[in-house]
Amino acid sequence: MTAHPAPNARTDQNRNADTPTDPHIAARQKWMSVLARTSRARLETEWSENHGNESWTHLREPQIGMVMVRGRAGGAGQRFNLGEMTVTRCAVTLSDGTVGHSYVKGRDRIQAQYAALFDAVMLRDGSASDFIDTLAAEQAAAKRDHARKVAATKVDFFTLVRGEDE
Amino acid sequence: MYVAVKGGERAINNAHKLLAEQRRGDTDIAEIETDQIEQQLSLSVTRVMAEGSLYDRDLAALAIKQARGDLIEAIFLMRAYRTTLPRFAFSKPIKTAEMDVSRRISATFKDLPGGQILGPTFDYTHRLLDFTLMANGEVPTEAPSGENPIDENMPRVLDDILNYEGLIQDEPVPVDENAPVADLTREPVKFPAGRDLRLQNLSRGDEGFVLALGYSTQRGYANSHAFVGEIRYGTVSIEIEPEELGFAIDIGDIELTECETVNKFKGSKTKLPQFTRGYGLVFGQNERKAISMALVDRAMRANEMGEQIMGPAQDSEFVMEHSDNVQSTGFVEHIKLPHYVDFQGELELVRRMRAEVEERLAKSETENGTSQPEAAE
Numbered sequence: 001m002t003a004h005p006a007p008n009a010r011t012d013q014n015r016n017a018d019t020p021t022d023p024h025i026a027a028r029q030k031w032m033s034v035l036a037r038t039s040r041a042r043l044e045t046e047w048s049e050n051h052g053n054e055s056w057t058h059l060r061e062p063q064i065g066m067v068m069v070r071g072r073a074g075g076a077g078q079r080f081n082l083g084e085m086t087v088t089r090c091a092v093t094l095s096d097g098t099v100g101h102s103y104v105k106g107r108d109r110i111q112a113q114y115a116a117l118f119d120a121v122m123l124r125d126g127s128a129s130d131f132i133d134t135l136a137a138e139q140a141a142a143k144r145d146h147a148r149k150v151a152a153t154k155v156d157f158f159t160l161v162r163g164e165d166e
Numbered sequence: 167m168y169v170a171v172k173g174g175e176r177a178i179n180n181a182h183k184l185l186a187e188q189r190r191g192d193t194d195i196a197e198i199e200t201d202q203i204e205q206q207l208s209l210s211v212t213r214v215m216a217e218g219s220l221y222d223r224d225l226a227a228l229a230i231k232q233a234r235g236d237l238i239e240a241i242f243l244m245r246a247y248r249t250t251l252p253r254f255a256f257s258k259p260i261k262t263a264e265m266d267v268s269r270r271i272s273a274t275f276k277d278l279p280g281g282q283i284l285g286p287t288f289d290y291t292h293r294l295l296d297f298t299l300m301a302n303g304e305v306p307t308e309a310p311s312g313e314n315p316i317d318e319n320m321p322r323v324l325d326d327i328l329n330y331e332g333l334i335q336d337e338p339v340p341v342d343e344n345a346p347v348a349d350l351t352r353e354p355v356k357f358p359a360g361r362d363l364r365l366q367n368l369s370r371g372d373e374g375f376v377l378a379l380g381y382s383t384q385r386g387y388a389n390s391h392a393f394v395g396e397i398r399y400g401t402v403s404i405e406i407e408p409e410e411l412g413f414a415i416d417i418g419d420i421e422l423t424e425c426e427t428v429n430k431f432k433g434s435k436t437k438l439p440q441f442t443r444g445y446g447l448v449f450g451q452n453e454r455k456a457i458s459m460a461l462v463d464r465a466m467r468a469n470e471m472g473e474q475i476m477g478p479a480q481d482s483e484f485v486m487e488h489s490d491n492v493q494s495t496g497f498v499e500h501i502k503l504p505h506y507v508d509f510q511g512e513l514e515l516v517r518r519m520r521a522e523v524e525e526r527l528a529k530s531e532t533e534n535g536t537s538q539p540e541a542a543e
Contacts, residue, residue: 065254149312149314
């Protein structure tokens with residue numbers, strides 16, 4: 001049997017439900033999500049090479065904690081608590097008073113600190129946008145490469161012709 | 167009753183030193199690194215995160231190393247560590263519809279949009295030992311890539327396909343989306359338990375226990391013949407909305423396995439017959455657990471469906487009170503710890519009872535004159 005997707009199913013409505021209308025917020029969400037997926041080493045190197053002269057202070061020292069991950073029964077129904085994940089957060093202030101924040105998966109305090117610093121720099125003058133663009137492109141490429149390997153495992157059904165028909 | 171017993175300190179210290187030595191094993195063999203465990207024993211890592219109820223691959227790898235590969239001991243270590251951390255936030259409910267899938271299959275529809283995607287699976291392997299892995303040898307060839315990536319939007323079998331035709335029940339969504347969600351890590355479990363609490367319990371429940379109960383539902387100890395509507399394994403991004411920001415941010419990806427079952431239909435005089443559903447969701451790649459969880463979730467919905475309770479998997483209290491392997495281990499294994507005074511009491515009691523019975527027997531024998539003559543006579 002061939003299945004037909006519903007054009008207006010509930011999950012489609014859920015998609016993009018939280019896309020914010022404010023473009024500034026949308027842009028910040030984008031770079032924060034990119035930074036959260038970037039290794040400490042990468043952030044550290046870029047900071048020391050191109051932003052090493054910044055003076056800044058911790059508004060909140062990096063702190064390790066947890067986020068309780070929530071799911072929904074059946075993917076779209078009642079909410080439930082699935083389990084926790086480790087998360088590190090940090091807040092920094094640049095010399096002009098710009099405050100940067102970060103919340104990143106895992107327990108790497110240094111990664112969280114640099115993520116907050118880059119957030120602050122991006123908020124102040126966007127001076128790390130080339131770096132963010134490069135990271136975003138790399139992350140998208142890695143995702144695409146993986147999706148292509150996964151695609152190679154897609155079943156290609158074919159039906160054998162059987163019987164005596166000519 | 168427990169009474170402090172002193173004098174074991176030296177023995178305990180030495181026992182722990184012996185344990186450390188045995189954990190390390192033969193020092194001529196390279197020590198295993200936690201990042202090797204994280205990368206190469208990733209399904210053990212997955213299980214420890216799921217049942218330890220804490221997603222952190224590095225910590226799970228460390229716990230496995232420290233526990234000498236005893237996964238329940240490792241889960242215990244994760245649970246203990248978890249209690250030391252503050253909770254910053256609850257995530258927004260994850261959207262498994264938007265999962266970046268590494269595997270997605272359906273046992274109910276062959277030709278579904280998006281396709282059957284096998285991903286990294288043991289299915290269809292021959293289960294023959296592969297001695298090349300032992301011979302320290304070959305780096306595996308790189309997995310081939312398809313020309314195009316998989317479809318970005320994969321419809322969900324239950325919601326987007328079956329429900330389109332109204333053939334399956336809806337997942338009820340509470341009217342109040344801000345209503346509290348039960349959390350067994352913060353409040354004691356009370357019965358009858360809501361589905362939120364049951365799903366939380368099952369997701370961190372022991373894989374073997376949930377598997378056995380799931381199996382029992384298939385063998386007739388619950389009346390809920392199930393099909394696997396869809397299994398997905400892949401990554402989803404986690405979003406939280408920190409107060410200081412006031413908008414949602416994405417903090418990274420986690421791996422999840424999700425299973426939705428399509429179960430026996432149900433109808434009434436006023437309602438058309440309809441399939442029902444079971445749901446499984448676990449951290450990491452573990453579809454054995456996800457399928458089992460969905461079977462048991464469906465079985466535990468017996469009351470809601472007006473079904474007769476005929477097996478243990480349908481009894482939420484039984485399932486939930488015995489699913490946690492840290493709790494079970496604690497109670498089962500505690501009986502090996504000193505119970506000297508308890509047992510002394512029991513010993514006294516049995517001796518006294520025996521003496522009383524013997525005395526009574528001797529007395530009745532004398533009264534009836536049936537006693538045997540003493541050898542000395």
